[in-house]
Amino acid sequence: MAREKIIIEDINITLERKNIKNMYLRVLPPNGEVKVSAPLFVSDKDIIDFVRLRKEWIMSKQKLILENKIQSPLKYADGEKHMLWAKEYTLKLVSKNDLKEALVDWENKIIYLPVPSRSKRETREKQLYELYRKELKRAIPPVLEKCVKIVGQRPSEVKVRNMKNWGNCRLQDRRVTLNLKLAKKDPECLEYVMIHELCHLIEFNHGKKFKRLMDIYCPNWKEIKKRLNE
Ligand SMILES: [Zn+2]
Structure with a gap:
């Protein structure tokens, strides 16, 4: 069995070639990783077409998986997605010296959280909760x-x-x-x-x-x- 990483249409894919009859595609939690299993005789072009045809389905599946991930233990880390008024925002951690309280960039869907350097999870959570309270x-x-x-x-x-x-x-x-x-x-x-x-x-x-x-x-x-x- 040969395993390789490829990119098709901006989608990162782990491709496995093995002795099977049909091609399979799976989108896996927790990160929405895409795995394609392909028979040994299938050409690269067939694989690319196979993925391309399913691009929309893959992306909707990834979105669902990532949305579920929001409910799993949150770290409040930089880049993490959080909901505000039912819309998804990206957390950006900034130094407490630069910002007094959490700030929302509504247009670009960013929540700026002021935290001390090497902050604890609880500190970051508290900052976000203060924003929720204010909102x-x-x-x-x-x-x-x-x-x-x-x-x-x-x-x-x-x-x-x-x-x-x-x-x-x-x-x-x-x-x-x-x-x-x-x-x-x-x-x-x-x-x-x-x-x-x-x-x-x-x-x-x-x-x-x-x-x-x-x-x-x-x-x-x-x-x-x-x-x-x-
Ligand atoms: Zn009641």
Whole structure:
């Protein structure tokens, strides 16, 4: 069996030639590596054509794999992809001396994270979480007003925290707390969680009555909930 690295149409490929009848192509996690297994008698041109025909499929498969990778343990390393308002951004680590707080280049989809030299993973994560918090605090006021109008209930305040659940509503003082990671999701998810928590000001548990309220105030809540927990 002969193994070689080749590039076809800008795609890095590991090619294996062995005693088989058909050509096979696989895109593998965790990095979207492309492996082609080819029979010994197949020409280079046939292999190139084979890959070329499947280029779009390969790229969509790689994208899926890399998107899943976002959920695996994050390092917050330079070049790593992170979500902000449901769009993918590339992390760029910069010196703390050059930048006071995280900065977003919306056009080029870059998040600049100020970190000390030889920073720890936790430090970098904290910096990104601070950005999420800031983004959420900016996004909340108009969403809150909209949802208060829809549900007819106003919380005493809305807090933003890093927490396990997407949101929480404390009945004693009508305080709503939202997960800062909502800044990773699309804005509709924020609206859905807000409506959900405001509905708790009417109905405490998640029973039939609660679901009926959600159906009225956020008709496509089931679809949004699915997206939120993807
Ligand atoms: Zn709830």
